[in-house]
Amino acid sequence: MSMQPRGLLASFEYLDSTLDAIKTLRQERIRKFTVYSPLPEHHLEAAMGYGQSPVRVFALVGGLTGAAAGFAFTSFTSMEWPLVTGGKPILSIPAYVVIAFELTILFGALATVIGLFLLSRLPHLGPLLIYDPEFTAGRFGIHVFASPEELEKARRILEEHHPAEVREDREGVGRA
Amino acid sequence: MATATRAKRGALTHPDIGSYSEVNRDVLGILSRPGKGWWFLFVLAAVGVGVFFASWGWQIYQGIGVTGLNTPVGWGVYITTFVFWVGIAHSGTLISAILFLFRAPWRQSVYRLAEAMTVFAVMTAGLFPLIHVGRVWHAYWLIPYPNSRFLWPNFRSPLVWDVFAVTTYFTVSSVFFYLGTIPDLAAARDQAVGLRRRLYKVISLGWRGTDREWHHFSKAYIFLAALATPLVLSVHSVVSWDFAMSIVPGWHATVFAPYFVAGAIFSGVAMVITLAVPMRKIFGLESYLTIKHFDALAKLCLLTSLIVLYAYLTEFFMAWYSGEAIERASFWNRLFGHYWWASWTMLICNGIVPVLLWFKRVRHSIAALFVISIFINIGMWFERYVIIVTSLSHEYEPFAWGVYRPSLTEMGILLGSFAWFGFWFLLFTRLLPPVAIAELKEVLPLPYRRAAGEGEAR
Numbered sequence: 001m002s003m004q005p006r007g008l009l010a011s012f013e014y015l016d017s018t019l020d021a022i023k024t025l026r027q028e029r030i031r032k033f034t035v036y037s038p039l040p041e042h043h044l045e046a047a048m049g050y051g052q053s054p055v056r057v058f059a060l061v062g063g064l065t066g067a068a069a070g071f072a073f074t075s076f077t078s079m080e081w082p083l084v085t086g087g088k089p090i091l092s093i094p095a096y097v098v099i100a101f102e103l104t105i106l107f108g109a110l111a112t113v114i115g116l117f118l119l120s121r122l123p124h125l126g127p128l129l130i131y132d133p134e135f136t137a138g139r140f141g142i143h144v145f146a147s148p149e150e151l152e153k154a155r156r157i158l159e160e161h162h163p164a165e166v167r168e169d170r171e172g173v174g175r176a
Numbered sequence: 177m178a179t180a181t182r183a184k185r186g187a188l189t190h191p192d193i194g195s196y197s198e199v200n201r202d203v204l205g206i207l208s209r210p211g212k213g214w215w216f217l218f219v220l221a222a223v224g225v226g227v228f229f230a231s232w233g234w235q236i237y238q239g240i241g242v243t244g245l246n247t248p249v250g251w252g253v254y255i256t257t258f259v260f261w262v263g264i265a266h267s268g269t270l271i272s273a274i275l276f277l278f279r280a281p282w283r284q285s286v287y288r289l290a291e292a293m294t295v296f297a298v299m300t301a302g303l304f305p306l307i308h309v310g311r312v313w314h315a316y317w318l319i320p321y322p323n324s325r326f327l328w329p330n331f332r333s334p335l336v337w338d339v340f341a342v343t344t345y346f347t348v349s350s351v352f353f354y355l356g357t358i359p360d361l362a363a364a365r366d367q368a369v370g371l372r373r374r375l376y377k378v379i380s381l382g383w384r385g386t387d388r389e390w391h392h393f394s395k396a397y398i399f400l401a402a403l404a405t406p407l408v409l410s411v412h413s414v415v416s417w418d419f420a421m422s423i424v425p426g427w428h429a430t431v432f433a434p435y436f437v438a439g440a441i442f443s444g445v446a447m448v449i450t451l452a453v454p455m456r457k458i459f460g461l462e463s464y465l466t467i468k469h470f471d472a473l474a475k476l477c478l479l480t481s482l483i484v485l486y487a488y489l490t491e492f493f494m495a496w497y498s499g500e501a502i503e504r505a506s507f508w509n510r511l512f513g514h515y516w517w518a519s520w521t522m523l524i525c526n527g528i529v530p531v532l533l534w535f536k537r538v539r540h541s542i543a544a545l546f547v548i549s550i551f552i553n554i555g556m557w558f559e560r561y562v563i564i565v566t567s568l569s570h571e572y573e574p575f576a577w578g579v580y581r582p583s584l585t586e587m588g589i590l591l592g593s594f595a596w597f598g599f600w601f602l603l604f605t606r607l608l609p610p611v612a613i614a615e616l617k618e619v620l621p622l623p624y625r626r627a628a629g630e631g632e633a634r
Contacts, residue, residue: 096331
């Protein structure tokens with residue numbers, strides 16, 4: 001059984017070449033590709049057509065949970081053994097605001113990180129098969145994963161946009 | 177156009193950096209060549225850590241009596257140093273989170289170092305409550321849990337708030353710090369060999385810089401910055417309430433929270449300068465930490481110095497204007513009493529010396545900034561000393577007045593805490609990329625083929 005190439009990995013020196021390649025690929029209805037970048041670049045995000053990241057839902061839910069937990073924790077423990085200190089009411093809400101606030105931040109931050117890990121599928125435990133160390137240094141990359149016919153079209157598009165290198169991945173291991 | 181302004185920005189902040197790969201080469205190079213300067217400082221720090229633990233060990237062995245703490249001054253060098261280190265931490269979060277939200281173009285070069293400073297400063301500060309409580313094996317009593325009679329702590333107490341504030345701050349700033357380093361750890365992984373490569377591979381979590389990773393990462397980063405911003409303002413406010421919620425003359429003031437926050441940022445920015453100057457020299461980071469960056473830090477110092485000076489004057493004014501005899505006596509005692517030298521050190525170092533920063537020539541002289549930053553560090557330590565010790569030593573009843581003299585053990589722990597902080601910081605410069613690689617690239621000119629011209633290297 002001959003091994004057909006199932007993926008193409010192109011690396012680019014220039015951002016505009018990368019952006020043009022992404023746009024053309026999308027115009028040609030090739031959607032299964034991954035873009036690599038050495039820096040967070042909003043042009044790339046826009047070209048990929050990303051909307052809002054659901055990370056914000058995690059942040060909100062985490063924060064609200066923290067606030068509720070802070071108030072619940074302080075209130076219920078105070079009520080469980082009602083002990084007047086300093087002549088203050090058993091439920092001293094203004095004092096509990098401080099703790100509720102800190103827990104809002106704590107839970108919100110931790111939930112954001114959990115959200116990030118889930119959504120971006122980190123940690124990525126497998127070996128770095130479809131990858132080039134240049135992607136953390138200075139190059140941008142596009143990995144197309146497609147059927148043989150589509151792949152020929154993709155190769156043509158990628159090569160039109162002045163890549164530094166186009167590699168085939170014969171095994172087609174994984175979807176980067 | 178966005179591109180044009182970006183190119184201009186890059187040219188403005190880092191004119192000597194040519195390409196993205198150059199950033200990786202320069203920053204990751206630091207990880208592999210320690211140099212004599214680094215080793216000298218590391219040995220110095222290790223000796224200091226020895227002094228720290230020897231002093232603490234002596235205190236644990238002998239009991240809290242080896243300190244100068246007694247009635248009426250029950251809070252001394254330990255609490256002073258605790259507040260000092262918590263304060264140092266603040267500017268790290270200011271630079272990394274608040275300036276991130278404000279999109280300050282100069283933060284990229286310094287923020288990693290400032291964030292590391294935050295984490296290690298909170299780590300140092302966190303030891304002081306444990307030292308201060310004396311019987312350290314009971315330190316877990318600080319954590320809110322029901323005691324043997326199922327009684328929970330008093331959540332109306334600012335000391336309990338402080339436990340929540342400081343632990344939250346440590347957790348969130350560590351997470352923020354680690355998250356920011358992940359793409360750079362991946363960059364380190366891609367260049368390293370052997371054991372280091374395996375280490376970076378694990379701690380970079382297999383980061384590849386894909387579109388999906390960056391998309392969620394950038395958003396998560398914004399949310400963490402937005403959460404860290406109120407946190408940084410709250411933590412030192414809560415620390416200030418440890419004092420302000422009491423009725424001790426000299427402490428019981430509503431101005432304390434903003435006053436402490438401004439002071440914290442002031443001292444922290446000074447500490448960033450203190451750390452950045454030798455780092456720049458030892459690691460040859462001249463094209464990354466440019467005069468522009470130091471100029472911006474100096475301006476931040478100047479601004480916060482003015483706020484702090486204003487707060488000092490407000491305190492004195494309020495003491496006089498309140499008509500409260502005891503409050504007046506307390507502040508008179510500050511300036512002309514037993515601790516006059518500490519108060520004047522504070523006023524001169526924090527109020528007078530930073531006036532020099534009005535001059536551009538001073539702001540553009542690295543040596544001058546370094547010296548001024550040391551003055552500010554000393555002044556800010558004394559500020560906390562003055563607030564804590566002079567107020568406690570001179571409360572209401574004359575027969576309850578007293579004098580506190582720090583013992584040798586306390587001095588050992590104070591000096592040792594700087595070594596402990598330095599020890600971690602030095603390890604950080606060798607193990608993690610001390611300049612943010614990926615984020616620095618954001619302020620460099622974008623690599624456009626059309627601008628570069630066909631075939632021309634950018």
